[in-house]
Amino acid sequence: MLFFEQPQDMDSTINTMRSIDDKDDYLQQILLPALLLGDWEELDRMVVYQDKKKSILFGEDIWAFRESDYKEKGITNLDFNIKLEQAKNVTALHQNERHTLNQMKCAALADMWFSTKHLELTSINNKKNSLRNDIAQFIKRGITSFEELNQEHLETLVEEGWYDISKSYCFIGLNALVHLQGLLPFKVNFSHQTHTMYNVRPDEQKGKLVIPPRIYYAALTGYSEDIVKAYGLRDEIEQAVELMISLYNDEIKNQILKIRSGCSYNPIGDYKKLWKRFTQALDSEGVALVDKGEDPRWMQIFISIQPRFHSKSLTPMSFKVHIGNTCYNWADFRRYLKRLNTKALWLCLALSGMRVDELYKMSPVYGAQKITFDKDGFESEISKETIYFLTTRQSKITLSSQTKNDTFVTTEAGWKAFYVINAINTPYRNRFAENSNFRLLANIKDIAYCNRIGKSGVHHMIGIGFNNDKFDFTLTAEDIGYLQASDPNQTTFKRGDIFHFAPHQTRRSLAYYLIGYELCSFPALKQQFSHLSMAMTRWYARNAHSFEKLYSEIRKERFTQQAEIFARIYQKMANGERIAGGKGQAALTEISREGESYFENGVSKRKLSIDYWIDRLSHGKEHLHAVAPGMYCTNTQCSMRINIDLSECVDCEYDFIENAVYAESSRMDAMRNIEFLKENHELNSSSATKYFMQVKAAETIMDDLEFEHEKYEFADDVLSLVIETTLVA
Incomplete structure (x- = not known):
């Protein structure tokens, strides 16, 4: 029912509507039966709104309320014209297409006069706009009636990219049809739609853009290095946090003792309110502020109110801790903890695809686990392979266990990040109330009262921490290219803007880059992300197909760089310079056997050309990878990278050694x-x-x-x- 602020205005409008065509009740006797019948020719001639100034007919494609006497809150015109293409204006509809437009009008009409809810026109308009956008997509797919839709059909539309669920309000139109069943001339064959049905939450919509790879790579590498280093120092970190909290609590106890012994305390700023509540609570219980430490109720009231002292008055000036080779004072250590905690939390998200709420629910005991197995795939203490997991499960997982949708494969760095988080938060958690000590994460900013942090607090902490880091967030043309590829309709950023990160972008970015760089299949990604449907997985990795070109360009650039190395090595040999390694020595022997004519013609001359090596590399006839600076291996089976054994390379038949560095x-x-x-x-x-x-x-x-x-x-x-x-x- 239309909203009216004044009851007399509603009565006047209803009476006007009822008396149309001199009927006792036009709304119930004429309009409602016609609505339920769904005869478009009959409905087109019927009045859906009338006052002294304006009559609006069902057949009109714009219901012009702004031209009427209706001046209630939220007034707007209802425009039912369907825009099939952005570049054109209103598109003329065929008969079948007008059928869905009339169904949309029926929903608006039912809301106006026959729904039990009092709705402003803006609310009805929002539902109408949602349906109008839906119709534009359905028409492209040959759907000419809402009655054709069922749950399976909707999931297919989402999976194939025809129905966009990236917005939190995307289901408002479809759900209006569900709620108006019984007032519409067609059957609704689907239930109330939610993001949960597609295993996505409304907060996930904030992270629709990927993190540009330049920033993403810098964070992954920089944070991983810091966390791996901190993992080796985690015992020192935990002991330092324990010392920090203990010293601070001792200072609080000393301050309380002084107040209870008669020393004055004058709180400042925001501290005044809680102290006023505290002293009022003491008065109401008949407890003296200066009680010489005799009344047990004093501390009970203090703990229940949790008044605070100004932090600077409690900072232990003598505080010094060593983490590795670095010495921290009080302020530096607080900053170090805050940054390290944020880095570890960010890595857990980025290297697993977890959501923030799943990170929030991680168990302090079983949050990170690993399974080792032998070459035959059986669990084994003698490890050939190790798989690292982050999990919200409350028990140990094994290869034979039946896991739920809360286990995420991660890297060793992601696994170590959990233990760094645990080292930082354990001293806080040991002081939690008993009903909270199963939670992993604390509000590490609050030393006076150790409490768990809320889910929104975790979200805020990661977002603020990342955005305040030292990365170059100024977006380049290349960055914008990646953002446009991930969402061609994005208008949030342009070149030169400062990139702003939202925590759910770690999940979106992982999906996008895994699929875009062909590092993961859709079924594997669906399993990792715990999606209920493949539709949701495909939506996450949407537009990653554009990486096919990018991947090809990167692969081509890699071949070019390798070809330049081959050509440079042979050019050096042609100039009489020395090349070591088994392959280099063999090549020099062959060249010396043929003399100066070796590079004058035929295949040998082509070895000085970059194009020759690009062709060989791209067709799989040659291979090259660096094993150390100036040292290259041409064996596809070689797994050496940087950490090499020189004794194996010196005479290896596959190696070129360009210099002695x-x-x-x-x-x-x-x-x-x-x-x-x-x-x-x-x-x-x-x-x-x-x-x-x-x-x-x-x-x-x-x-x-x-x-x-x-x-x-x-x-x-x-x-x-x-x-x-x-x-x-």
């Missing part, structure tokens, strides 16, 4: 380690053999490259420990 560095490390272990009487056969081989391999490489150096002379006591092998003569 890494070899010299490796040799210096080995020489230094030998002397250090000797001084500490810790040198044994294993370490002596390892470093002997490392030095000899490095020197062989430097010899092959004609790099000037002095041979390292091994002492006899070191040589006596070296174990003879096929690699050590």
Whole structure:
């Protein structure tokens, strides 16, 4: 029923409507039966609103209330014209298409006169606009009646991208039809729609854009490094937090003792209100403020009211803690904890796809788990592979357990992030009330009263912490390209704007980049995100198909860079420069055998061309990856990356070694380690053999490259420990 602020205005309008066509009750006797029958020709001629100034007919596509005497709150015209395409104005409808438009009018009419709710015109208009947008999509799919829709049909429309559920109010029109059943001339074959049915929550709509990869990568790498480092220091962190809280609480106890002994205390600013409540509560109970510490009710009232002291008066000036090699004073340690906690929480979201509410519900005991299994896929203490999990489950998971939709595969860094969070929050949690100590997260800003933090507080803490970090948030043209790819209709940001992060973007970004870079399949992503339907998963990764071009460009750029290395190495050999490594030595031998004519014609000459190597690499005929600075392997089966064994590379038939930088560095490390272990009487056969081989391999490489150096002379006591092998003569 239309909303009227004054009862007399509603009575006057209703009486006018009832008396149309000189009937006793036009609304109930004429209009309602026609509405239920759904005869469009008859309805088109009928009055849906009338006053002294204006009559509005059902057949009109704009119900012009602004031209009438109706001046209630929320007045607006109801425009039913369907815009099928953005670039054009109103599109002329065929008969079948007008059928859905008339069904939309029926819903508006039912709300106006026959619904039990009193609705402003703006509310009816919002529902109408939602239905109008729905119709535009349905017409493109050949749907000519709302009666054709059922739940399965809607899920298909969402899955295929025809129905956008990215907005929190997207179901307002469809749900209006559900609520008006019995007042409409058609059957509604679906139930009340919610985001939960598609396993998405309204708060998730805030994170519809992905994080630009430049910022995303900087956060992932920077935060991961900090968290891995903090994981190794987690015991020190927990002990430091415990000390911080204990000292602060001691200062509070001293302050309370002074007040109860007669010292004056004058709270300032926002502290005054709670202290006034506290002193009033003491008075009402007949408890003296200066009680010499004798009345037990004093502390009971203090704890129940939780008045606060000005924090600066309680800061322990002597507070100093060491975390690793860094010493922190009180203020620095508080800042360090706040940032570290935010980084760890952000990583848990980013490296798992969890929602904030799932992060909030994590168990302090079972929040992070891992399973190790052997090459045959069975759980094993002798680990060949390890899978890391973040979970909201309250029990241990195993390979044979039946898990619920609350287990998220993560990386080792994500797993370690949980333990950093636990180290920071455990001293707070130990002081929680008994009914809250199952919660993982505390409000770490509040030392005086240790309480758990709420879900919205976690959301706010992650968002504010990330947005205040030191990343370059100024959006470049490339950043905007990624944002437009993830949401072509985005208008939130333009080049030069400051990017603003919302926590749910970690979930959206993970889905987008996993699918876009072809690192994950839709079924696997659906499982990871605990989606009820594939439709929701596809919606999360929507527009990632645009990465096909981007992925191709990145792959092409990778081949180009590798081809430049190949061409540079062969150009050096053509110029008579030395190249080490088994493959490099073999190539030099072949070149010297043929002499200066080697690069003059045929395939050999083409080896100086970047295009030649691009062709070879892109067709899988060649492979190249760096194993260290200036050292490259051409074996597809090689798994060495940076942490290499020089003794395996020096004569490897797949290796090019372009310079002696890494070899010299490796040799210096080995020489230094030998002397250090000797001084500490810790040198044994294993370490002596390892470093002997490392030095000899490095020197062989430097010899092959004609790099000037002095041979390292091994002492006899070191040589006596070296174990003879096929690699050590």
